[in-house]
Amino acid sequence: xxxxxxxxxxxxxxxxxxxxxxxxxxxxxxxxxxxxxxxxxxxxxxxxxxxxxxxxxxxxxxxxxxxxxxxxxxxxxxxxxxxxxxxxxxxxxxxxxxxxxxxxxxxxxxxxxxxxxxxxxxxxxxxxxxxxxxxxxxxxxxxxxxxxxxxxxxxxxxxxxxxxxxxxxxxxxxxxxxxxxxxxxxxxxxxxxxxxxxxxxxxxxxxxxxxxxxxxxxxxxxxxxxxxxxxxxxxxxxxxxxxxxxxxxxxxxxxxxxxxxxxxxxxxxxxxxxxxxxxxxxxxxxxxxxxxxxxxxxxxxxxxxxxxxxxxxxxxxxxxxxxxxxxxxxxxxxxxxxxxxxxxxxxxxxxxxxxxxxxxxxxxxxxxxxxxxxxxxxxxxxxxxxxxxxxxxxxxxxxx
Amino acid sequence: xxxxxxxxxxxxxxxxxxxxxxxxxxxxxxxxxxxxxxxxxxxxxxxxxxxxxxxxxxxxxxxxxxxxxxxxxxxxxxxxxxxxxxxxxxxxxxxxxxxxxxxxxxxxxxxxxxxxxxxxxxxxxxxxxxxxxxxxxxxxxxxxxxxxxxxxxxxxxxxxxxxxxxxxxxxxxxxxxxxxxxxxxxxxxxxxxxxxxxxxxxxxxxxxxxxxxxxxxxxxxxxxxxxxxxxxxxxxxxxxxxxxxxxxxxxxxxxxxxxxxxxxxxxxxxxxxxxxxxxxxxxxxxxxxxxxxxxxxxxxxxxxxxxxxxxxxxxxxxxxxxxxxxxxxxxxxxxxxxxxxxxxxxxxxxxxxxxxxxxxxxxxxxxxxxxxxxxxxxxxxxxxxxxxxxxxxxxxxxxx
Numbered sequence: 001x002x003x004x005x006x007x008x009x010x011x012x013x014x015x016x017x018x019x020x021x022x023x024x025x026x027x028x029x030x031x032x033x034x035x036x037x038x039x040x041x042x043x044x045x046x047x048x049x050x051x052x053x054x055x056x057x058x059x060x061x062x063x064x065x066x067x068x069x070x071x072x073x074x075x076x077x078x079x080x081x082x083x084x085x086x087x088x089x090x091x092x093x094x095x096x097x098x099x100x101x102x103x104x105x106x107x108x109x110x111x112x113x114x115x116x117x118x119x120x121x122x123x124x125x126x127x128x129x130x131x132x133x134x135x136x137x138x139x140x141x142x143x144x145x146x147x148x149x150x151x152x153x154x155x156x157x158x159x160x161x162x163x164x165x166x167x168x169x170x171x172x173x174x175x176x177x178x179x180x181x182x183x184x185x186x187x188x189x190x191x192x193x194x195x196x197x198x199x200x201x202x203x204x205x206x207x208x209x210x211x212x213x214x215x216x217x218x219x220x221x222x223x224x225x226x227x228x229x230x231x232x233x234x235x236x237x238x239x240x241x242x243x244x245x246x247x248x249x250x251x252x253x254x255x256x257x258x259x260x261x262x263x264x265x266x267x268x269x270x271x272x273x274x275x276x277x278x279x280x281x282x283x284x285x286x287x288x289x290x291x292x293x294x295x296x297x298x299x300x301x302x303x304x305x306x307x308x309x310x311x312x313x314x315x316x317x318x319x320x321x322x323x324x325x326x327x328x329x330x331x332x333x334x335x336x337x338x339x340x341x342x343x344x345x346x347x348x349x350x351x352x353x354x355x356x357x358x359x360x361x362x363x364x365x366x367x368x369x370x371x372x373x374x375x376x377x378x379x380x381x382x383x384x385x386x387x388x389x390x391x392x393x394x395x396x397x398x399x400x
Numbered sequence: 401x402x403x404x405x406x407x408x409x410x411x412x413x414x415x416x417x418x419x420x421x422x423x424x425x426x427x428x429x430x431x432x433x434x435x436x437x438x439x440x441x442x443x444x445x446x447x448x449x450x451x452x453x454x455x456x457x458x459x460x461x462x463x464x465x466x467x468x469x470x471x472x473x474x475x476x477x478x479x480x481x482x483x484x485x486x487x488x489x490x491x492x493x494x495x496x497x498x499x500x501x502x503x504x505x506x507x508x509x510x511x512x513x514x515x516x517x518x519x520x521x522x523x524x525x526x527x528x529x530x531x532x533x534x535x536x537x538x539x540x541x542x543x544x545x546x547x548x549x550x551x552x553x554x555x556x557x558x559x560x561x562x563x564x565x566x567x568x569x570x571x572x573x574x575x576x577x578x579x580x581x582x583x584x585x586x587x588x589x590x591x592x593x594x595x596x597x598x599x600x601x602x603x604x605x606x607x608x609x610x611x612x613x614x615x616x617x618x619x620x621x622x623x624x625x626x627x628x629x630x631x632x633x634x635x636x637x638x639x640x641x642x643x644x645x646x647x648x649x650x651x652x653x654x655x656x657x658x659x660x661x662x663x664x665x666x667x668x669x670x671x672x673x674x675x676x677x678x679x680x681x682x683x684x685x686x687x688x689x690x691x692x693x694x695x696x697x698x699x700x701x702x703x704x705x706x707x708x709x710x711x712x713x714x715x716x717x718x719x720x721x722x723x724x725x726x727x728x729x730x731x732x733x734x735x736x737x738x739x740x741x742x743x744x745x746x747x748x749x750x751x752x753x754x755x756x757x758x759x760x761x762x763x764x765x766x767x768x769x770x771x772x773x774x775x776x777x778x779x780x781x782x783x784x785x786x787x788x789x790x791x792x793x794x795x796x797x798x799x800x
Contacts, residue, residue: 215613381781
């Protein structure tokens, strides 16, 4: 991967700056020609980082169109989720290979737009779903591909992450989630868990998501958090958040598998993506890092807790090749390596000008969960159908 | 509790015989006057146990009406779940205080019948939901009642128990589940998890279950199990089971709480009831026995696994009074004490002739999940409404 690539970055809040510094600037073949953010402090900080890394000072701008006007091969979109699809489409029209951070959709039409612009322009777009590169997610995928789970029947996942501090102080901290939580009630962050599950189930590659049912709990966490902080007469104590604390979503797939997703971001808890895969021969559960193999483990052994954490002992045998190589080369990058690996995949796809491993069909399908769940929640969990964003191509598309 | 009680038992398969021996016969004030089962070997084994415990030989019969004709105060119904409601209603008509094992419903009308017969006769019926007496379930309930969870928002539970052996060999082993799995697709065993959750959420006592959505996975586990055992041409290899391997159910409550239930009985796994309670100030998760207290635990601490199993360290402080007393008196009975404690509660209610702590309204509500989930699954998870089996009395009924 020694070919030189020129890129630009749009969106340099906490996450964008972090990705730039940890996953982009250490690569000697990637030159950052432009950095863009609506906030001056953010874009200046990014320019500073680029210069510190030994590169010429990039173009620093507030208007993303100036980035797209540059002679760049690819553009990273790392803004808050609201403008993701607009920016991704404009960047594809401009002929730049796009990498786009994860997030929610607001409408199904917007998801279709991603697909159409890609098909019209022939330009590619990859969703930066880092959790598809998680170590245990990939170990399980590796085992599933080897048939060790038998027939996979049910998967679970969640974005179970206490974000009360970020969301409640969104206005002061310029965090985009605040307004979303105030106005919308949906599965607003489905891809961290759905991405790895979609790969296990070959979604859009021989299988597809058919229907979804979503039900939301009441919204109590943020209110109580703000009252505890500001007192019952505090300026935000009376805010009414539309977003329920816990949203549970069940998805049914074309081949009969079910997927259960949980959004759980405004109550106190430990972080978990609740990744769980169950087949006719094995199961994996993230919450206690247990790998249960039929015939090998006793179903009542759990009571003695002997299985907790045993998945680690299988890494030797079932580590995914991507991680084997990564560990051999020496750990780099953020989020335990996931971010580094997703950028490896992205830059390689740009150099080869091949479709991204997580392409517009995946991006549209995974993001559509937010808009669909909003509709289902509003109808007491009524079933809502997924569009087939591939228009039938899922039947013949091969698993990666 | 020294008052003498005479009882009869209907249904002496594995579970009934076990309850008789472990939870009934050790009590010196309970006399067993009649034992009934359709199978001769079962009823004879039970009579043997009664005699061995030093009691006179009981009436041994195949017709439950003979049991109801005896001069008994109470009757235990410990058959397979199919005749539960019929038997419970007949026993109430006969004026016997009923204890009935847990199970599924086939229709909503049947659940209503329990309520009507109780209201017509004034006779009581308790559902033997032993998990309501589980040690951690009661610790959490105790903490919830003390306000330590804040406002409870979301609960999860499951019957996650690999029953492939029992179900697949149901015909040879006279196990009633076989025919149910062959013909029905529903949440067929909801009460082990829903019972303790219903108590946490004060269901039928200030709160109620409003709607349910259920979605089922395909049925793959039993078929693969039978093929592995008998070969692809084995006598049962071609059986088509209607029951999906995993059924996910979401319930919405009158005060906005959500409950997620999982039936998961035909895939390899460790046993778990997946009990999870989340409030605005704390959460409990059974799968790693973690108690997370807001302000006390760090949300990222989980990564270091430091929290796994920490719930045990809180038993000293938050053990439920029922368990405190039980431990002081010395461990007795089956299923880690749960069974003993439920029979304590039952016999005390019979002696006092007071409503059972788990009464016909609870029994009808919890059992109705099976019939409602069958309807919802058949409609792609469409919302189905719970009847109000209390006809409005839930608004003023006080939590126990």
